[in-house]
Every structure is written in C-alpha cells, then in structure tokens.
Amino acid sequence: MKRWNGWGEEATQKALSSESMALLSGLTGNPHEGQVILSKEEALKRAGEKVFSGWEGVDSSAEARLSHARGQSFADWLALRQGHGLRFPEGVVYPKDEGEIRKHLEGARRGGARIVVYGGGTSVVGHINRPAGEKPVVIMDMQRMGRLLSVDRTSQMARFEAGVRGPDIEAQLSPHGMIMGHFPQSYEYATLGGWVATRSSGQQSLYYGRIEDLFAGGRLITAEGEMELPPLPASSAGMDLRQVWMGSEGLMGVISEATMRVRALPEVESFHGVFFPRWEQAEEFAREVVQSRVPVSMIRLSSGKETFVTLALAGKPTQIRWLERYLSWRGVREEKCLVIVGLTGKAAQVKQTRAMVGRLASAQGGVWIGQSLGRAWKKNRFHGPYLRNTLWDHGWGVDTLETAMPYAQVRAAVAKIEAALEEAAAAFGEKILVYTHLSHFYITGCAIYTTYLFRLQRTPEETFAMWKAMKSKASEAILSLRGTISHQHGVGKDHAAYLGAEKSAMGMEWMRSMVEKADPEGLFANGNLFPAVESVL
Ligand SMILES: Cc1cc2nc3c(=O)[nH]c(=O)nc-3n(C[C@H](O)[C@H](O)[C@H](O)COP(=O)(O)OP(=O)(O)OC[C@H]3O[C@@H](n4cnc5c(N)ncnc54)[C@H](O)[C@@H]3O)c2cc1C
Structure with a gap:
C-alpha cells in the first residue's frame, strides 16, 4: 500500500544504520525528541469534517480527500506528518476517458467548483494543494487514463493517455521493442501529463532528452473547448503551442493525450x-x-x-x-x-x-x-526518496532545491546557495548538512541540485519557520545569480513569487492573458505560477 504521509510503498523501507545516525548526529546535533505525530485516524477525522455533495461521480470520502490533500514538498510532509496547515479538497473525480473529463468540467461549472488536475501527486512545489478561496475544490485524478493508444514504429512515436505513470509507459512500450526513457527520480508515481505540465527532466536526459524533446503533440480539454496539436517532426508554422502547454501547470485545462517521441530499446x-x-x-x-x-x-x-x-x-x-x-x-x-x-x-x-x-x-x-x-x-536510482521516510522517523527533515545556470557562474553559485542555507539555519541556532551535485549538463551550463538535511525543531511551527527561512534565502541567492528558480520541479505555488524575475513583468502579463483566454471563468484556477496569497513561502 502507498504511504499516506510519505514516499512510496509501505513495504519498502530504507534502514539507517546506527553508524549513519551517529554520523548525522555529529554533523547536525542529536535529533529533538517528542516530535508531534499526526495519526491517520486523526487526519481522517479532520478530512471528514466537511461534506460536499458535488455531482455524480465525485468522491467526497475522507479517505479520498486525505489521499489527495498534499504533494511531496517539505511543507506537504509537515502538513501530513504533523498537521501543520493541513487543508483538504472537497472531493475527487477519476475520469476514465475524455467524455468523463467533459462531464466533470460541466459538473464543476454548474456547481461553482474549481478543478485541480492531479497526475501522480509527486509535485514538490505545492502544485496540487488546495488553492485558497471559498469555492469548493475538486481534484481530477487521472489515474484511470493510463493506456497506450497507438505506436508508430516507423516514425518512432507513441500516443498515450496522459494519466499513465512512468513504469506503465515503459512496460507498454517494451513489447514493441521501444523505450521513451524519461526517468525522473519520481518515475514510480509521476505521470506523463504531470511531466508535460511541469516541464520535467529525467536522469538520462542527455540521451533521451528532456520532456520538451519528447513531447510531440497531444490533446488539451480546456474550459472553452478543445485543442489538438499534431505530432509533426518540425514546423515553422507560427508559434509553437506545445511550448505553451508545457509549463502550464494545470491552469489551461486537462492534457488528455500526449504523443511522445520514442526510440528502439538500447543494445x-x-x-x-x-x-x-x-x-x-x-x-x-x-x-x-x-x-x-x-x-x-x-x-x-x-x-x-x-x-x-x-x-x-x-x-x-x-x-x-x-x-x-x-x-x-x-x-x-x-x-x-x-x-x-x-x-x-x-x-x-x-x-x-x-x-x-x-x-x-x-x-x-x-x-x-x-x-x-x-x-x-x-x-537505487528511484530509492533515494525512501530514506526521507526513515530520516523523518528519526527526527531529521531533508529537502532539495535546484536551478540551472551558465558554466561560468556554477562554482560561485554552489558556494552561495550552500552558504545561504547554512546562514539561514544558523539564525535558528542550527547546524545543517548541505551538499550539492551537478547533473543535466547542456552545452552552455548545467543544473545545480542541492540537498539540505536538518533537525526537525521542537514544534511544527518552529520547523516550518526554519525551513521557510532556508528555502527563501536559497531562492534569493539563486535569483541574485540570475539562475532559474526551477530547472525541473516547476513553479507551483512555492516558486510563484520568484517567477517574474525570470519572465519579466511583461512576460508574466502575457502568460496571464493566455491563461485567462483558455480559462476565463477560472475553472482551473489552482493558484500556480502567479504570485498569490497561498504560496507557503
Ligand atoms: C522524490 C522526488 C523526486 C523527483 N525527481 C524529479 C526529477 O528527477 N525530475 C523532475 O522533473 N521532477 C522531479 N520531481 C518532481 C515531480 O515528480 C515532477 O514535477 C512531475 O513532473 C510531477 O508529475 P505528477 O504526475 O506527479 O504531477 P502532479 O504532481 O500530480 O501535478 C503537477 C502539476 O501538473 C499538472 N498536471 C498533472 N497532470 C496533468 C494533466 N494531465 N493535464 C494538465 N495538467 C496536469 C497538475 O495540475 C499540477 O499543476 C520529483 C519529485 C519527488 C517527490
């Protein structure tokens, strides 16, 4: 069974030896004892407090609302494990085809609700969290739309329903002798629609390409109608609208299908x-x-x-x-x-x-x-995140942040980002463990990926305040070096305040008007991309 308040299957445990714990204690201090623990019973009780009648097909059970309440960011874990800022959507729908997507959009329109599209819920920047506001929020979970629809071996393309998860993509392609090769660390649970909507990048992007290289075309169901982009090998016919869907983070509609560039299995x-x-x-x-x-x-x-x-x-x-x-x-x-x-x-x-x-x-x-x-x-390429469960159980929190910038700035940037995290923690009297790797190398620069491990504080409020200070200081350091606020995790709510620095005020206005054109009534207004009160930072 999937963990309700952590990463992965409950059966998969990653142990931490006593030597490892001694090492971490030496680096950060001994963990604080007596952490707040939110039990599943208590969380379900909280989720069950509000009843939403919705429309036919809406599941407003406490179990469904709890299991779709949060993603995988540090703040999400603090909500699920210690109850800090835990809010729930009003219901969940599980469309099995485009007909059902349309039906639920109509239901939401009539019921005055908002729709948050949900792939695998692996977001680490608050993408799928309930947006603020009075309107009921219904999660559209795409898990029943996971089929391979067609394969064109000659042109090396495969068309999928967008709710398909990583392992199911490769399992369905492999009998055809094909592979897509998109392997983010969240591969086990993340979906094709989520990857497209957040501009994801996989571990072997040097060979297989980022999602931008793989995504050839698809179908988008918006509040105002539908759009289909044919999977052309190349085109000089005006603007490339695939680039608009990519990074749209659920704001423009539901990506129902995607045609992907695939290749023969490697020898x-x-x-x-x-x-x-x-x-x-x-x-x-x-x-x-x-x-x-x-x-x-x-x-x-x-x-x-x-x-x-x-x-x-x-x-x-x-x-x-x-x-x-x-x-x-x-x-x-x-x-x-x-x-x-x-x-x-x-x-x-x-x-x-x-x-x-x-x-x-x-x-x-x-x-x-x-x-x-x-x-x-x-x-272990997909198992690293399981250690996060064990670390938390022993009193340590761990988070990561990432950016990309030209080679000439990389060395200084690593030092500045690490120092920003350490200084922010020191202001709370804490010593933390910070380290970095570079990955996703391009011709002009690369991605910088920093991990920081710290003691959970005595109360969830103190932990949140310290994490927020570290994340904000590191984000400011990234911006001061003109790095992107995200190379692969996207913007969501947590990075929204920083997006304008990369896109410019005019760029933000352009994006806002495209979103308003696709969704004038705000049916998909999930709080992503544009700075608003709901950012946790
Ligand atoms: C442990 C861990 C490791 C990670 N490693 C990586 C990594 O290596 N590379 C990387 O790129 N990311 C990584 N991530 C981040 C995350 O997995 C990606 O952002 C991923 O693309 C999210 O996919 P998802 O299906 O889970 O989408 P969700 O989290 O469910 O949703 C993300 C956003 O996409 C939108 N969306 C989802 N499906 C659709 C759809 N069909 N139509 C329209 N909008 C949709 C949602 O509305 C939301 O705004 C990692 C996350 C974790 C927890």
Missing part, C-alpha cells in the same frame, strides 16, 4: 564511476564531454561533501576503506568528487564513447573505478 547500457581529485577537475571533465558532443547518456557530478556522505552512508565500510586506499595510492584523496557516467545505445557506439570519455577523464586526473558504484547507483 547496451552501463553506468561507471570515476573519481576526480577535486571539484574543478570533475567539472572541467563534464563540460568537456558535453561541449565536445561526446554522446554519453548521463553525467552526475557529486561535490566533495556529497561524495563523502554517499560513501559514508553506503553501509559497506570494508569495501569503502579498500576503495579509498586505492584512490589515495592514485593521488585522489580528501577533496575527491565522484562522477557517475551513463553510456547507452548501440554496442559499437558505446564502445567508442567509453574510450573517448576515458581519455577526457584521464586528462583531468580522473580514476576510472569500473561499474560497481554505477550499478549501485542504478539499483
């Missing part, structure tokens, strides 16, 4: 570990690979601190000791940075790529250690 795939003596060399290597157009499928570059934490929490002290001895003998010591390189494709091409990447790594003092760490990364 081979492997992930390799390379250690560099220092961050500068690792960064130089990654940039060189990408700017030389060497066709790797992934580069993930951990900072010295992230490398330290990864090895320390790996739970294999003997192997790690041997590895460190070997690295030290090769001149890679305290400041070492781990880079995971993915190679994917036809066997002959991968062989050639491996040789080219090997040469570039050696030129920067990199030590190639084979596939053991790469295999471990692949095995």
Whole structure:
C-alpha cells in the first residue's frame, strides 16, 4: 500500500544504520525528541469534517480527500506528518476517458467548483494543494487514463493517455521493442501529463532528452473547448503551442493525450564511476564531454561533501576503506568528487564513447573505478526518496532545491546557495548538512541540485519557520545569480513569487492573458505560477 504521509510503498523501507545516525548526529546535533505525530485516524477525522455533495461521480470520502490533500514538498510532509496547515479538497473525480473529463468540467461549472488536475501527486512545489478561496475544490485524478493508444514504429512515436505513470509507459512500450526513457527520480508515481505540465527532466536526459524533446503533440480539454496539436517532426508554422502547454501547470485545462517521441530499446547500457581529485577537475571533465558532443547518456557530478556522505552512508565500510586506499595510492584523496557516467545505445557506439570519455577523464586526473558504484547507483536510482521516510522517523527533515545556470557562474553559485542555507539555519541556532551535485549538463551550463538535511525543531511551527527561512534565502541567492528558480520541479505555488524575475513583468502579463483566454471563468484556477496569497513561502 502507498504511504499516506510519505514516499512510496509501505513495504519498502530504507534502514539507517546506527553508524549513519551517529554520523548525522555529529554533523547536525542529536535529533529533538517528542516530535508531534499526526495519526491517520486523526487526519481522517479532520478530512471528514466537511461534506460536499458535488455531482455524480465525485468522491467526497475522507479517505479520498486525505489521499489527495498534499504533494511531496517539505511543507506537504509537515502538513501530513504533523498537521501543520493541513487543508483538504472537497472531493475527487477519476475520469476514465475524455467524455468523463467533459462531464466533470460541466459538473464543476454548474456547481461553482474549481478543478485541480492531479497526475501522480509527486509535485514538490505545492502544485496540487488546495488553492485558497471559498469555492469548493475538486481534484481530477487521472489515474484511470493510463493506456497506450497507438505506436508508430516507423516514425518512432507513441500516443498515450496522459494519466499513465512512468513504469506503465515503459512496460507498454517494451513489447514493441521501444523505450521513451524519461526517468525522473519520481518515475514510480509521476505521470506523463504531470511531466508535460511541469516541464520535467529525467536522469538520462542527455540521451533521451528532456520532456520538451519528447513531447510531440497531444490533446488539451480546456474550459472553452478543445485543442489538438499534431505530432509533426518540425514546423515553422507560427508559434509553437506545445511550448505553451508545457509549463502550464494545470491552469489551461486537462492534457488528455500526449504523443511522445520514442526510440528502439538500447543494445547496451552501463553506468561507471570515476573519481576526480577535486571539484574543478570533475567539472572541467563534464563540460568537456558535453561541449565536445561526446554522446554519453548521463553525467552526475557529486561535490566533495556529497561524495563523502554517499560513501559514508553506503553501509559497506570494508569495501569503502579498500576503495579509498586505492584512490589515495592514485593521488585522489580528501577533496575527491565522484562522477557517475551513463553510456547507452548501440554496442559499437558505446564502445567508442567509453574510450573517448576515458581519455577526457584521464586528462583531468580522473580514476576510472569500473561499474560497481554505477550499478549501485542504478539499483537505487528511484530509492533515494525512501530514506526521507526513515530520516523523518528519526527526527531529521531533508529537502532539495535546484536551478540551472551558465558554466561560468556554477562554482560561485554552489558556494552561495550552500552558504545561504547554512546562514539561514544558523539564525535558528542550527547546524545543517548541505551538499550539492551537478547533473543535466547542456552545452552552455548545467543544473545545480542541492540537498539540505536538518533537525526537525521542537514544534511544527518552529520547523516550518526554519525551513521557510532556508528555502527563501536559497531562492534569493539563486535569483541574485540570475539562475532559474526551477530547472525541473516547476513553479507551483512555492516558486510563484520568484517567477517574474525570470519572465519579466511583461512576460508574466502575457502568460496571464493566455491563461485567462483558455480559462476565463477560472475553472482551473489552482493558484500556480502567479504570485498569490497561498504560496507557503
Ligand atoms: C522524490 C522526488 C523526486 C523527483 N525527481 C524529479 C526529477 O528527477 N525530475 C523532475 O522533473 N521532477 C522531479 N520531481 C518532481 C515531480 O515528480 C515532477 O514535477 C512531475 O513532473 C510531477 O508529475 P505528477 O504526475 O506527479 O504531477 P502532479 O504532481 O500530480 O501535478 C503537477 C502539476 O501538473 C499538472 N498536471 C498533472 N497532470 C496533468 C494533466 N494531465 N493535464 C494538465 N495538467 C496536469 C497538475 O495540475 C499540477 O499543476 C520529483 C519529485 C519527488 C517527490
């Protein structure tokens, strides 16, 4: 069964050894005892307090309202685990086809309700949370629309209903010998519609592309009518409206179908570990690979601190000791940075790529250690978030934030973002653990992904205040460096206040008028993108 107040299936547990806990306590202090715990019974009682009659097909049970109340942001966890700011939608609908989508939109219009479209509920920026206001809010959960509708092997395209989840995409494509290859860390639960609506990016985007590269066309059901965009290979016919749907975050209507660019299953795939003596060399290597157009499928570059934490929490002290001895003998010591390189494709091409990447790594003092760490990364690629459950149970909160910016700014940005988080926590008398990796390398720059781990405070209110201060200070640091407020998580409600800095006042007005044109009555007014009172920051 899926956890109601955390990540993933209840049966999947990720243990934290006593050595790991001692390490974290050493870095942050011992966790505070006696945390507030909201039981499921109490949460259901709260959800059951308001009854909404709705229209035919609306489920207003406490169970449905609780399970669709929040996404996966830190503030969402604080709401679900400790009751902080927990609010519920009035009901949930589960359309099985476009006919039912239309029926529910009509029901909402007549009932004066708002619709929040819900994919997998994996948003980390408040996308699907109940917007403020008096109007009843009904969640439209797309989970029953998960079918593969057609495959065109010749043109390498596949048409799906938009509620399809990551694993079901690949399971339905694989009998055709095809793969889409979009693997965000939330892959197990996130949906195609959610990826398109939030401009998502997968771990192997260097090979398979971001969602913008994969999304060829589709169908959108708006409050005013329907729009279909044909899946053309390219077009110079006016503006590209796919780009408007992408990032629309549920404000313009329901994406009911999407035609995706897919490809033949790769002949081979492997992930390799390379250690560099220092961050500068690792960064130089990654940039060189990408700017030389060497066709790797992934580069993930951990900072010295992230490398330290990864090895320390790996739970294999003997192997790690041997590895460190070997690295030290090769001149890679305290400041070492781990880079995971993915190679994917036809066997002959991968062989050639491996040789080219090997040469570039050696030129920067990199030590190639084979596939053991790469295999471990692949095995756990979707399991990292499960640790969040365990950490919380032991009194630690963890959150991540991300941006992208040109290479010339990256090093300074990492230092500034980490310092902003540490300083904000220090104002609360707290020491936190902060580390960063770079991923999603482009020709001109890359994504910066920072993790921060901290003690839950004595009360939910104090925890929220500290988290909010850290997130706000780090967001301001990102903006001061002219980075994007989001490379992959989107805007939702939590980043809305920062969007204007990237789009300009005029850009915000253009976007607002497009949304108003698609939805003049505000049927889909979910509070995303445009700054409003409901942002938690
Ligand atoms: C542990 C974890 C790891 C993550 N890793 C990544 C990552 O590696 N890369 C990445 O890109 N993101 C990542 N995310 C963020 C999140 O998974 C993405 O934002 C994802 O695209 C959301 O998809 P979803 O189906 O869950 O959408 P939801 O969270 O349900 O909704 C997100 C938004 O999309 C809209 N929407 C959903 N479906 C439709 C539809 N059919 N039509 C119109 N609008 C729709 C909703 O209204 C909402 O505004 C991660 C999240 C978590 C919790």
